[in-house]
Amino acid sequence: MNQFGVLLKKEWREHVRxxxxxxxxxxxxxxxxxxxxTQYFLPQIIESAGNLPEGAVFEFPTPEPEQVLVSVMGQxxxxxxxxxxxxxxxxxxGERRSGTATLLYVRPLSYPAYFLSKWVMAVSAGLASVWLGFLGAAYYIWLFFGDIAAGDFLQFAASYSLWIILFLTIVLTASAALPHQGLAAAVAMALVFAAQILDSLLGVYWTASPLKLPAYAQSWLAGAPDAGDFWWSSVLAVLLTLLFIGLGIWLSKRNAAQTKV
Amino acid sequence: MSDLTIVLALLPVLIIQFGLMIFALVDLIRNPRTVGPKWLWGIIIVIGNIIGPVLYFIFGRRNY
Structure with a gap:
């Protein structure tokens, strides 16, 4: 079996264990x-939580099915x-610190296969989780609020998936770049949240940005996003993902010496 | 909507949540070496309803 297959199997086994x-x-x-x-039972929840003055009346507008799906994405x-x-x-x-990496790095290891095996496993597990979550949400939304068109749902989830793939790639690259997993988490988090703040403050000046993909995913549910904006953002997301994969491969090779024996 | 439908609607939520919790507790009991004291992880798993088991799986087990 080729190296990539073996390493992917190792990643799979690790995910299971x-x-x-x-x-x-x-x-x-x-x-x-x-x-x-919770959105469906909100009136009952507030009622049972108490602390309402006698005779208080609240009118809760029933949210649209699409709105509920968007708030799931917000979560x-x-x-x-x-x-x-x-x-x-x-x-x-984490692999470098624990010594697992030592067992790998002493062999003639192909670093593209090494990093890509991790990437494929992380992206598959991440996307499967997100899609299962959206499907579960869609089932409950259908039960309580009404149905969402299947085509809209697919376009929504597919656009959001592009963003999740880019995000996971950034996390893996940070993990390859830094000596400690806590540091990798902090840097990845700071990078993404800083970029999100920047994009929401100054983002009015540009429309093509991978950070706007969740927003464009949302607009698939109510018609369609501007085709040009959406496709440029998607292309940018794919290019950035490829760039970070390249960076991740290079960094995992360059930092191999940081391994603890 | 009757009480029965409310219970039926909440059932999957409860099953997944308690499933996750029990799974984490069983693993905690069988785990010979955790990171940090076991009783503390037991409390975290039970109190932190969704996040508790996740925190245990990420930080409590010696994954490598």
């Missing part, structure tokens, strides 16, 4: 279905991203 293959989808599905459930954009960072911050850095 530390149960990442179980808890990562479970958490995303949980966050995906909690959102529609993923915050808690989901943090969980993905925590799950993959140690992908390369």
């Amino acid at each position: 530390n149960y990442k293959i179980l808890w990562l989808p479970a958490v995303f599905v949980l966050f995906g279905i909690i959102e529609p459930v 993923y954009q915050f808690i989901g991203l943090i969980i993905l960072i925590l799950a993959y911050m140690g992908a390369v850095a």
